Amino acid sequence: DIQMTQSPSTLSASVGDRVTITCRASQSITDWLAWYQQKPGKAPKLLIYKASTLKSGVPSRFSGGGSGTEFTLTISGLQPDDFATYYCQQYRSYSPLTFGQGTKVEIK
């Protein structure tokens, strides 16, 4: 299995802050990485795919970067609606598809 490790597990921030979440893969996944946002009681929503491609309709304050084994999700100018849990997911290998453990962005 390709293990995905996110850091930090919890991030405390204020509205307007720039925050960065890191996701590391246990082996190279080139750029086959997606980021999701999940709010309590709701299904995850796709934000970014192919490591850095913003899904249509997702605000431009979200950006993704990286390749190989290290990736980042950056939110530039945190908004009240952005307080949620974020997951990375690799789709380099379907044996199996794997997610990071999640990063909760909470209000400072």
Add this chain to the structure above:
Amino acid sequence: QVQLQESGTGLVKPSETLSLTCTVSGDSIGSHYWSWIRQPPGKGLEWIGYVYNSGRTDYNPSLKSRVTMSVDTSTNQFSLKLTSVTAADTAVYYCARDVVATGFDSWGQGTLVTVSA
């Protein structure tokens, strides 16, 4: 706009079989891969497997011996069966559309399945 809706039994006894169906609207089920993903209460996401319109499947090795997925193109539905369930299978189960090279771009709202006697 594609919509997915899970349905099935919310309470399953230990050792029995969990059965769920996902109804797809706004898209042909023959066009993409369709996955099941679960999330135990308070925990992270686990991919269970996918099914394609030809009946092709691929399952998470950790669940492979207990999982069966199938697709019904006449009703635009796909289904999940998980046998010999235990309390560890208690989770919210999501169905999702898996677009090649993109990830899971559409999800159902999720359904809680509790395993308890």
